[in-house]
Amino acid sequence: MDIHVSGQPALEADADHLLIFATKDDDLLERGALRRLNDALDGGLTPLVEAGELTGAVNQTVVIHTFGKTTAPRVVIAGLGPAEQLGLDEYRNAAATGARKARSLSTGTLAIEVDGEQCDLGMAEIAGAIAEGLDLGLYRFDRHRTPKQTPNDLTRVSLHSDDVAAAEAGIAEGRSLAGAANFARDLANEPSNLLTPTELAGRAEAWAGEHGVEIEIMDEAAAAELGMGSFLGVAKGSHQPAKFLILRHRGGADEPGLGYCGKGITFDTGGISIKPAANMEAMKQDMSGAAAVVASMGAIADLKLPINVTALAPCTENMPGGNAIKPGDLLTAMNGATIEVINTDAEGRLVLADALSYANHLGLSPLIDVATLTGAVAVALGDVATGVMANDDGLAAEVIEAGKRAGEKFWQLPMFDEYDEQIRSQVADVKNTGGRLAGAITAAKFLARFAGDTPWAHLDMAGTDDAAKTRGTQVKGASGVPVRSLVRFAAARAEASA
Numbered sequence: 168m169d170i171h172v173s174g175q176p177a178l179e180a181d182a183d184h185l186l187i188f189a190t191k192d193d194d195l196l197e198r199g200a201l202r203r204l205n206d207a208l209d210g211g212l213t214p215l216v217e218a219g220e221l222t223g224a225v226n227q228t229v230v231i232h233t234f235g236k237t238t239a240p241r242v243v244i245a246g247l248g249p250a251e252q253l254g255l256d257e258y259r260n261a262a263a264t265g266a267r268k269a270r271s272l273s274t275g276t277l278a279i280e281v282d283g284e285q286c287d288l289g290m291a292e293i294a295g296a297i298a299e300g301l302d303l304g305l306y307r308f309d310r311h312r313t314p315k316q317t318p319n320d321l322t323r324v325s326l327h328s329d330d331v332a333a334a335e336a337g338i339a340e341g342r343s344l345a346g347a348a349n350f351a352r353d354l355a356n357e358p359s360n361l362l363t364p365t366e367l368a369g370r371a372e373a374w375a376g377e378h379g380v381e382i383e384i385m386d387e388a389a390a391a392e393l394g395m396g397s398f399l400g401v402a403k404g405s406h407q408p409a410k411f412l413i414l415r416h417r418g419g420a421d422e423p424g425l426g427y428c429g430k431g432i433t434f435d436t437g438g439i440s441i442k443p444a445a446n447m448e449a450m451k452q453d454m455s456g457a458a459a460v461v462a463s464m465g466a467i468a469d470l471k472l473p474i475n476v477t478a479l480a481p482c483t484e485n486m487p488g489g490n491a492i493k494p495g496d497l498l499t500a501m502n503g504a505t506i507e508v509i510n511t512d513a514e515g516r517l518v519l520a521d522a523l524s525y526a527n528h529l530g531l532s533p534l535i536d537v538a539t540l541t542g543a544v545a546v547a548l549g550d551v552a553t554g555v556m557a558n559d560d561g562l563a564a565e566v567i568e569a570g571k572r573a574g575e576k577f578w579q580l581p582m583f584d585e586y587d588e589q590i591r592s593q594v595a596d597v598k599n600t601g602g603r604l605a606g607a608i609t610a611a612k613f614l615a616r617f618a619g620d621t622p623w624a625h626l627d628m629a630g631t632d633d634a635a636k637t638r639g640t641q642v643k644g645a646s647g648v649p650v651r652s653l654v655r656f657a658a659a660r661a662e663a664s665a
């Protein structure tokens with residue numbers, strides 16, 4: 168889909184659909200594009216407002232046929248919600264919802280009126296948010312469906328703005344962010360027989376090539392050489408060779424830079440501590456953390472962020488093969504720590520133990536790991552917020568702040584010393600489960616041992632990796648969380664060090 172900017176008013180655009188945004192207030196017809204549309208329709212919108220059919224509420228779309236009074240035969244009006252609460256995410260969601268509505272009606276072109284009259288955001292920001300919302304909201308995963316899910320397509324979109332240069336700059340950024348999130352969605356939605364660790368490595372390599380990111384793919388022998396006994400322990404049950412991905416963006420000074428680690432379990436059966444059958448298919452998405460860190464590197468490179476960032480992704484299946492690790496087994500991680508495996512289904516922390524150890528070996532700082540780590544975090548925060556646990560509250564606050572700009576929600580959970588007792592082992596330095604209570608936190612406590620003294624934040628996205636329904640920028644299926652926050656975090660760090 169092509170998105171371009173035009174200085175011509177959208178009401179005069181030659182398009183199949185027009186998209187206009189409405190804020191929710193009593194005189195919504197008195198301002199901006201909606202006023203101009205109402206004038207063009209000789210006041211035709213007034214009865215709709217009086218009848219309460221057109222209010223500008225969030226998620227509302229109203230379709231108007233204009234019978235020759237505008238160049239486009241049809242107008243979609245999408246609600247932004249109350250003007251006082253208008254921010255970038257409202258634009259993202261309204262663009263997503265409005266464009267999906269237009270697409271549901273027919274294939275064709277869409278002209279969007281972008282006026283900054285409703286709020287004090289800049290044109291680059293608004294146009295960027297709209298483009299980001301369009302690419303996120305129009306996402307579909309239909310590559311394996313014959314025929315395709317919805318035959319309609321939006322082929323060309325024009326954004327009509329009085330500041331073409333600013334709008335163009337914003338659109339490029341918005342599309343990079345959404346493109347990265349959509350790449351992560353494609354990886355996470357892909358069935359695990361098609362997305363093995365080897366295939367994931369291949370797709371990461373192609374992505375890196377397209378975006379000018381360096382990539383190194385470590386095989387099991389190289390990981391063994393480094394002493395990654397914890398990662399390789401998980402890989403033992405599978406016939407698929409494990410891969411450890413390393414992606415580098417060099418944009419900054421001569422220092423190691425940020426380290427992003429992502430859990431890359433291409434399928435989690437639970438291993439010998441096997442999972443029940445119900446919903447096990449969702450475990451094809453247990454590599455969402457790896458997908459997120461790999462994907463974020465594409466946008467970080469597109470935006471030419473003046474900072475060094477390294478993404479590490481330990482990728483393997485977790486299978487109950489004849490050679491699989493068993494409860495009670497002992498593993499030694501790269502940092503020398505010994506681990507008693509109580510439950511082979513707590514495998515994410517095992518692969519991340521070596522990723523964090525390796526990140527420290529490379530001198531990366533700060534570290535952020537991203538993982539579908541515990542069902543417990545979903546019990547605590549649902550599918551709304553990603554859990555943040557950190558050894559540095561300032562870093563946690565920066566992640567939460569990056570999330571606000573991206574439109575992704577995070578919530579911090581505590582890391583009190585008392586929780587350490589739950590993962591004490593009789594036979595090893597640490598055990599890999601901490602019992603039923605505070606499961607998200609004890610998992611983070613396990614990881615903290617491998618982050619060591621390096622400032623580190625852990626993002627548990629087991630509740631947010633998947634969207635249960637389509638709404639705004641979310642499309643049912645893999646969510647692409649927290650790709651855009653990782654990019655915004657790197658951008659904020661780059662700006663702070665400039």
Ligand code: BES
Pocket residue numbers: 435437453510512513514515539540541542543599600601606629630
């Ligand atoms: N991948 C799962 C966590 C998960 C659960 C992600 C549901 C998405 C949805 C993880 O590897 C796991 O199995 N965690 C266990 C840990 C337990 C054995 C300590 C869990 O949460 O039950």
Ligand code: MN
Pocket residue numbers: 435437511512513514515
């Ligand atoms: Mn598991």
Ligand code: ZN
Pocket residue numbers: 432435453512514515539540
């Ligand atoms: Zn898992």
